Amino acid sequence: MLSVHVDLQERSYDILIEAGMLPRLAEILKRRGLPERLLLVSNPRVFELYGSIVMEGLSDGFSVEEILIADGEQHKNLDTASTIYTALIERQADRSCGLIALGGGVTGDIAGFAAATFLRGIPYIQIPTTLLAQVDSSVGGKTGVNHPLGKNLIGAFHQPHLVCIDPQTLSSLPEREYRSGLYEVIKYGLIRDRRFFEFLESSLDALLKRDPKVLQTVIRRCCEIKAEITSQDEREGGLRRILNLGHTFGHALEAATGYKHLTHGEAVGYGMKAAAALSARLGRLSQEHCHRAALLIDGLGERPSAPVPFADLYQSMQQDKKRSRGALRFVILEAIGEAAVVEAPALEDVEKAWVEAVSGD
Numbered sequence: 001m002l003s004v005h006v007d008l009q010e011r012s013y014d015i016l017i018e019a020g021m022l023p024r025l026a027e028i029l030k031r032r033g034l035p036e037r038l039l040l041v042s043n044p045r046v047f048e049l050y051g052s053i054v055m056e057g058l059s060d061g062f063s064v065e066e067i068l069i070a071d072g073e074q075h076k077n078l079d080t081a082s083t084i085y086t087a088l089i090e091r092q093a094d095r096s097c098g099l100i101a102l103g104g105g106v107t108g109d110i111a112g113f114a115a116a117t118f119l120r121g122i123p124y125i126q127i128p129t130t131l132l133a134q135v136d137s138s139v140g141g142k143t144g145v146n147h148p149l150g151k152n153l154i155g156a157f158h159q160p161h162l163v164c165i166d167p168q169t170l171s172s173l174p175e176r177e178y179r180s181g182l183y184e185v186i187k188y189g190l191i192r193d194r195r196f197f198e199f200l201e202s203s204l205d206a207l208l209k210r211d212p213k214v215l216q217t218v219i220r221r222c223c224e225i226k227a228e229i230t231s232q233d234e235r236e237g238g239l240r241r242i243l244n245l246g247h248t249f250g251h252a253l254e255a256a257t258g259y260k261h262l263t264h265g266e267a268v269g270y271g272m273k274a275a276a277a278l279s280a281r282l283g284r285l286s287q288e289h290c291h292r293a294a295l296l297i298d299g300l301g302e303r304p305s306a307p308v309p310f311a312d313l314y315q316s317m318q319q320d321k322k323r324s325r326g327a328l329r330f331v332i333l334e335a336i337g338e339a340a341v342v343e344a345p346a347l348e349d350v351e352k353a354w355v356e357a358v359s360g361d
């Protein structure tokens with residue numbers, strides 16, 4: 001079994017990666033002294049697919065009850081968190097219990113938030129089942145829900161006690177969801193690891209076919225990079241910001257298209273192309289590297305078109321600007337594998353980079 005350690009003093013934990021690990025969960029959890037009473041949060045779709053494997057896998061030594069929440073980003077809100085609290089209270093859960101988040105990033109974020117806040121914090125385990133959740137959202141301890149006025153505005157940092165990744169769960173993931181996760185995979189190569197980027201370039205076909213060996217390598221490397229970055233900067237005071245490559249453009253694009261037209265990953269795909277173009281415009285990235293970044297991003301296949309005028313995009317960016325105390329912040333590349341953060345670049349450059357990134361699409 002592959003294991004990646006997230007080093008955060010008393011909040012340290014492991015990320016375990018192995019295809020077919022779910023039936024063996026009891027043995028794995030016992031060795032780590034996890035609570036014997038567990039409440040599993042999932043949605044009907046994922047629970048139908050993997051609920052019984054997980055419940056049976058834990059039956060030897062654990063008591064597990066399920067709490068099902070509605071599927072979809074539109075339900076990632078305080079009402080859903082509240083239904084989890086109600087279920088926990090009705091079932092007389094106490095601080096000796098733990099939660100399990102079984103599902104994609106939405107389930108992980110809400111269940112993590114419930115674990116962070118119920119009785120001022122109980123332990124939780126992540127069992128991510130989308131590629132995005134396996135390489136990104138299940139690691140790092142950011143939990144939260146959306147508010148009608150904006151995404152992820154309410155949340156807490158609460159590190160999981162363990163992350164169990166079974167890449168076999170990806171076999172049932174719809175193609176579009178799978179590809180959406182691959183944009184975040186490319187992000188790790190771009191911001192931190194040129195060799196990994198080159199591996200992705202040469203393994204793209206196998207990756208698109210979900211080759212188990214390639215997938216395992218990819219998930220491990222992404223988790224290592226996220227673990228390394230979040231151990232150095234748990235609360236996003238500096239280094240962790242580079243994980244937002246493509247996200248200033250991407251978030252604005254998602255907002256400007258009403259969160260309906262594109263998945264998060266697809267928006268980040270456009271965003272990373274724009275960020276690479278901006279880096280080249282600012283004289284920080286060579287044309288060759290900019291071109292290679294765009295080629296790999298586009299290699300994932302066609303995305304829905306994004307005909308958003310820059311003025312609309314810029315208006316949506318104001319939300320990010322408020323969050324970073326007035327300055328619009330962009331992660332840029334200095335080479336493939338090296339990222340930096342710039343504040344308030346000339347608007348003309350941002351606009352031209354955007355136009356360049358969406359032209360030809």
Ligand SMILES: NC(=O)c1ccc[n+]([C@@H]2O[C@H](COP(=O)([O-])OP(=O)(O)OC[C@H]3O[C@@H](n4cnc5c(N)ncnc54)[C@H](O)[C@@H]3O)[C@@H](O)[C@H]2O)c1
Nearest residue numbers: 045071104105106107129130132133136137142169172173
């Ligand atoms: N906490 C963080 O650090 C962090 C980082 C990135 C993203 N996020 C959050 O993650 C969320 C997006 O996560 P997501 O892309 O996983 O979306 P998601 O959780 O909505 O899952 C996508 C869809 O796939 C289904 N699904 C999940 N696993 C499946 C499987 N194995 N087979 C078939 N279907 C399956 C889900 O039920 C859902 O319908 C966003 O809310 C975003 O804000 C959080």
Ligand SMILES: [Zn+2]
Nearest residue numbers: 184247264268
């Ligand atoms: Zn993202």
